[in-house]
Amino acid sequence: MAKRxxxxxxxxxxxxxxxxxxxxxxxxxxxxxxxxxxMGTFTxxxxxxxxxxxxxxxxxxxxxxxxxxxxxxxxKALQSxxxxxxxxxxxTYISKEEAMEDFKAQYPDEEMFQDLDPAxxxxxxxxxxxxLKLQSQTVEKVKEVEGIAEVNAFEEIAGGFVxxxxxATVVCVALIAILFIVSVFIISNxxxxxxxxxxxxxxxxxxxxxxxxxxxxxxxxxxxxxxFLGAVISFFLQWALYEAVAQGVDTNDxxxxxxxxxxxxxxxxxxxxxxxxxxxxGVGGSLSAIRKxxxx
Amino acid sequence: MIRLKDVEMEYENGTKAIKGITLTIEDGEFVFLVGPxxxxxxxxxxxxxxxxxxxxxxxxxxxxxxxxxSEKQIPLMRRTLGVIFQxxxxxxxxxxxxxxxxxxxxxxxxxxxxxxxxxxxLHLVDLEKKADSYPTELSGGEQQRVAIARALVNNPNTIIxxxxxxxxxxxxxxxxxxxxxxxxxxxxxxxxxxxxxxLVDRFGKxxxxxxxxxxxxxxxxxxxxxxxxx
Ligand SMILES: Nc1ncnc2c1ncn2[C@@H]1O[C@H](COP(=O)(O)OP(=O)(O)O)[C@@H](O)[C@H]1O
Ligand SMILES: [Mg+2]
Numbered sequence: 001m002a003k004r005x006x007x008x009x010x011x012x013x014x015x016x017x018x019x020x021x022x023x024x025x026x027x028x029x030x031x032x033x034x035x036x037x038x039m040g041t042f043t044x045x046x047x048x049x050x051x052x053x054x055x056x057x058x059x060x061x062x063x064x065x066x067x068x069x070x071x072x073x074x075x076k077a078l079q080s081x082x083x084x085x086x087x088x089x090x091x092t093y094i095s096k097e098e099a100m101e102d103f104k105a106q107y108p109d110e111e112m113f114q115d116l117d118p119a120x121x122x123x124x125x126x127x128x129x130x131x132l133k134l135q136s137q138t139v140e141k142v143k144e145v146e147g148i149a150e151v152n153a154f155e156e157i158a159g160g161f162v163x164x165x166x167x168a169t170v171v172c173v174a175l176i177a178i179l180f181i182v183s184v185f186i187i188s189n190x191x192x193x194x195x196x197x198x199x200x201x202x203x204x205x206x207x208x209x210x211x212x213x214x215x216x217x218x219x220x221x222x223x224x225x226x227x228f229l230g231a232v233i234s235f236f237l238q239w240a241l242y243e244a245v246a247q248g249v250d251t252n253d254x255x256x257x258x259x260x261x262x263x264x265x266x267x268x269x270x271x272x273x274x275x276x277x278x279x280x281x282g283v284g285g286s287l288s289a290i291r292k293x294x295x296x
Numbered sequence: 297m298i299r300l301k302d303v304e305m306e307y308e309n310g311t312k313a314i315k316g317i318t319l320t321i322e323d324g325e326f327v328f329l330v331g332p333x334x335x336x337x338x339x340x341x342x343x344x345x346x347x348x349x350x351x352x353x354x355x356x357x358x359x360x361x362x363x364x365x366s367e368k369q370i371p372l373m374r375r376t377l378g379v380i381f382q383x384x385x386x387x388x389x390x391x392x393x394x395x396x397x398x399x400x401x402x403x404x405x406x407x408x409x410x411x412x413x414x415x416x417x418l419h420l421v422d423l424e425k426k427a428d429s430y431p432t433e434l435s436g437g438e439q440q441r442v443a444i445a446r447a448l449v450n451n452p453n454t455i456i457x458x459x460x461x462x463x464x465x466x467x468x469x470x471x472x473x474x475x476x477x478x479x480x481x482x483x484x485x486x487x488x489x490x491x492x493x494x495l496v497d498r499f500g501k502x503x504x505x506x507x508x509x510x511x512x513x514x515x516x517x518x519x520x521x522x523x524x525x526x
Contacts, residue, residue: 049393200387209371210403211371
């Protein structure tokens with residue numbers, strides 16, 4: 001009595017189990033695909049929102065304008081004070097003249113801007129923060145520094161992205177939990193149907209002395225295949241969906257500043273997570289189906 | 297060897313089917329188990345296969361103590377038995393060959409052994425030509441011979457048959473019983489439940505008579521007791 005794992009036999013049996021309930025298997029694969037796609041989509045949105053936040057943390061600056069009465073020397077001296085403010089990563093001094101050059105460079109075609117007097121602008125510091133989420137507190141602290149007249153921050157943008165990321169994370173976790181349970185439940189029922197179909201064969205196997213393990217394996221394989229097929233299909237659908245959305249964002253003028261992470265950088269973890277989750281759903285479903293069934 | 301000692305068994309609904317049976321069947325024996333309908337014959341078979349558990353007494357089967365057998369050992373115990381039922385219980389969507397291959401595979405037999413063993417067993421039950429037929433294409437007698445082949449194919453120590461001729465006409469019944477005797481002569485212990493008096497009388501084997509959950513007679517030769525059919 002050989003103890004080796006009869007891979008070919010279990011695979012064959014699992015496959016024919018799957019085809020004996022074409023429609024149910026189709027439904028089970030479908031729900032797995034839905035689960036993985038929703039999970040994948042929300043996760044990818046969260047990942048992109050995170051990347052954007054990181055970008056903003058890099059690029060988004062607070063501008064702190066220096067009081068007009070300060071001389072350039074006095075203004076420059078504020079730098080060390082500003083850098084002592086909590087959450088400030090760096091403060092870079094920009095003089096009126098430099099600011100004017102930047103401004104002109106932004107509007108090279110506007111004649112009337114070209115010979116403006118730098119005196120109408122103020123000296124300023126470009127401040128970078130360690131953590132973008134603490135921006136409003138940091139702005140308050142910077143305002144309190146003596147010699148800073150005004151602070152200009154892009155709060156809405158940063159706040160907006162933080163919100164998107166948080167909402168995406170919460171929705172993602174909740175949806176994944178629900179869909180996971182639903183998928184396991186549906187796969188479990190599909191496999192219960194097969195065990196019911198095969199009850200005669202199971203009775204005979206048990207009668208002639210097949211081990212519980214041997215009787216169970218084909219159903220575990222069936223669940224595995226449903227989960228794995230679901231994962232493969234969702235992967236390609238996810239890919240297509242991602243490329244379509246990326247294309248849409250790319251060609252949309254108002255969304256130009258959003259940088260989408262190319263799928264080529266993401267496909268390995270996406271494939272890994274999909275395969276893992278699909279297999280978990282499938283095998284989990286089959287184990288829950290046969291747990292009760294094999295108690296005699 | 298099969299040994300029952302003071303065995304009692306009660307179904308969940310309170311029916312006391314076995315009320316204290318002590319019985320020993322030696323290796324190589326041929327035993328008829330007879331008695332009226334409802335006397336407990338099938339329950340004894342179920343006790344032997346481990347399908348139901350005794351509520352008192354001890355059961356030993358081919359070296360396994362059924363009363364305190366571990367979950368893991370039950371399959372090993374069952375491999376020493378080949379079971380045959382009145383209703384054949386063949387898998388209809390598998391051919392004769394596949395029905396046999398199926399149970400060999402179920403106990404982990406390698407393909408090579410399967411290919412060697414099945415023709416031999418089919419020859420024994422005289423069904424070599426039906427290897428590729430489906431059960432529904434066979435007569436009742438042929439189907440029961442397939443069931444015997446299936447019981448034999450894993451080379452068990454003991455064959456247990458619960459009314460194997462119940463669905464067959466008298467001639468087929470005689471043929472089938474002769475086949476079981478032949479198998480016994482090849483060295484396998486055979487226990488046959490039946491209530492066909494004529495058949496039992498014909499073979500002059502050991503006959504154990506059950507009534508109301510008791511052994512009421514255990515002797516070699518004919519059928520004891522008149523109120524058989526029910
Ligand atoms: N599954 C069951 N549940 C409850 N009672 C049963 C069950 N099977 C058999 N019995 C009862 O146990 C007794 C013995 O039945 P059984 O062993 O099938 O008799 P036999 O095979 O000799 O006709 C009968 O009274 C029968 O009604
Ligand atoms: Mg009976």
